[in-house]
Amino acid sequence: MTAMFEPWTLTTEQREIVKLCRDFAEKEIRPRGREVDEADVVTPVDIFQKAAKVGITDYMIPEEFGGGGFTDVFTQCLVQEELCWGDPGIGNLVCSNGFFSDPLLALGTEEQKDKWLRPLTGTSPVMTALATTEPGSGSDAASIITYATKVDGGYRINGQKAWISNAGAADQYVVFAKTDRNERSKGVTAFLVKKDAPGLTWGEPMKKMGQRAIVCRELFFDNVFVPEEDRLGDEGQGFYGLMKTFDISRTVLGAAAVGSARAAYEFALDYARTRTQFGKPIIEHQAVAFRLADMANRIESARLLVLHAARSIDAGYESTGVAAMAKLTASEMAMFVTHAAIQTLGGWGYSREFPVEQWMRDVKLEEIEEGTSDIMRVVISRNL
Template sequence: MNALTEPWPLTDEQRAVVQLCRDFARNEIRPRGRAVDEADVETPLDVWRKAAEVGITDFMLPGELGGGAFTDVFTQCLVQEELCFGDPGIGNLVCSNGFFADPVLALGTEEQQRRWLCPLVGPDAPMTALATTEPGAGSDAAAITTSARRTKGGYVLNGQKAWISNAGAARFYVVFAKTEPGERAKGVTAFLVSADAEGLSVGKPMRKMGQRAIVCREVFFSDVFVAEEDRLGAEGAGFVGLMRTFDISRVVLGAAAVGAARAAFEYARDYACVRVQFGKPVIEHQAVAFRLADMANRIEAARLLVLRAARAIDAGADVTGLAAMAKLTASETAMFCTWAGVQTLGGWGYSREYPMEQWMRDAKLEEIEEGTSDIMRLVISRHLP
């Protein structure tokens, strides 16, 4: 499969950033993948810094804020696929500031955008986090219980978040809380919070099956004061902003899943070409050849769906159903392809000496984060063409 295949024409600038990320994935990300997985709960700051130095951590930020100006979701998907081809966890990590930036760009004032996004530009870019999920509220974001009580000059936050990516390492958080505790979606409001805010604390690293480059922790808010000017948008507008963020993040994570699937396919294909069983290369056995054909077919279909959804977002269309389709298809493609890769390698696929078993564990997260596959099917059923 030629990774340079262009289902839509690319500009010279897009080709350049794709090539940059392809080289970075092969030279910096792939060689670190196994060690980061073995480390379990350590953020690979060395890779983060290298990514910041070449502009990968801020490529998605607007040019007027100092970023790389690739604000369109289509280009973000091209980049995400290449980086996650190197390693899904590290690839998602080095682009994670985009998930923080989306609600700030969607809901924030110009002053808020300058104050909170300009520091994310350059070789010393800090990490950020999006704090939505709670112990009792995962895919059902309207069910969050973290409260934001009005007080003089702002709000007081109390509550607990769970599975927050980059928590502990992040300098800034976008926090979703309820300004109207009795309401569901209408009560959700977004806030910008610094990690050093009094009353904010984090738990110990949560041990995960895969994508260990992204360390997750619980985040606790105990009477955390947030000034009025650090509220994002109007009271109750947070849920709409969050749903827009989900539309974008689901498509971008779909691209990440395509990258993981492509890595599994290429590794399995290359192995099958050189491994000899029963007197001939494994790829000449019909069962293996057909399995590789299924992998290639699903990857191409998933990529096209992801890029179609990205184009629709960039055109301003309502894409909630299409975004769910893209994420569902791509994430299940990644799970199938990593499983098929393990099958193709046989015992070596099951061995930790080879990357396939790690990629299979990494791929599972794509079927869970930003809405499980079951939730995606529910969303699709509610937005049928």
């Protein structure tokens, strides 16, 4: 599969960041994928730190706050594809601070951005988390029941979150809670919370099917005080910020799925060229060749849709529908491609001797996180 940027006109800086990430994925991420997958549930902080030293963890943060300045979604997609070609879980971990940054950039004051984004930059950045999902509410973010009560000088947050990536390891959190429990989306407000806030605790690592490089835990809020200055945006504005974040994150996760699928396709293609059955390489068998053709076709189609969605967001268009299309198409494509890679390898594909079975487990998450495939179809239908 050709590198993803050849059909596109890129700046010198974009080419450099893509090459940096491609090299990092090949040398640092891919060799660690299986080890991290089979380890006890532990965040591979050493890889995150290595990525920070070469400027990958903060590339998406504006220069005025110490970051790399690649704030456009198009570049973020190019980067995410390369990193997740190395390994889906590690690739998403390396860029996870971008998910924290998006609502802050959408809703934050200049003072908040300076205070909360600068710790994410440089060679020793903190890790962050976005706390939305709850035990009883996944894709329906308007139905959260964690609540924030107004008190003198700020708010008290009570409730519980679930499946929070980097929880416990993260030093900074964007937390979504209801300031008006009689409202749905209009009652949601965002808050900035530090790890050491009294009353904030977390559970044991949750056992996951894939992407084990990103450790998920429950978060518990017991009268956690948040100063008024750390409310993100106005009361009731949190859902708007979350939806704008979803447009970006769904598109970027689509790029992650493309990179993961590309890895599986390339592995299957190399195997088909060297494996012999019935006296000839299996790629010369029509069924295998057609399967590989389907894989390549779907990858390129999904990539084009993801980059189209990215360009739409960067141009300022209403992009909720096309972002949902990009995530739906790319995530379901990645499941097809990783499954097809296993079929191409036969019994070896089912074995842990090769990475394709892990990649299939990893990419399943892309059909679930930031809105399931069912929810994406609902979002698309509402934006026709």
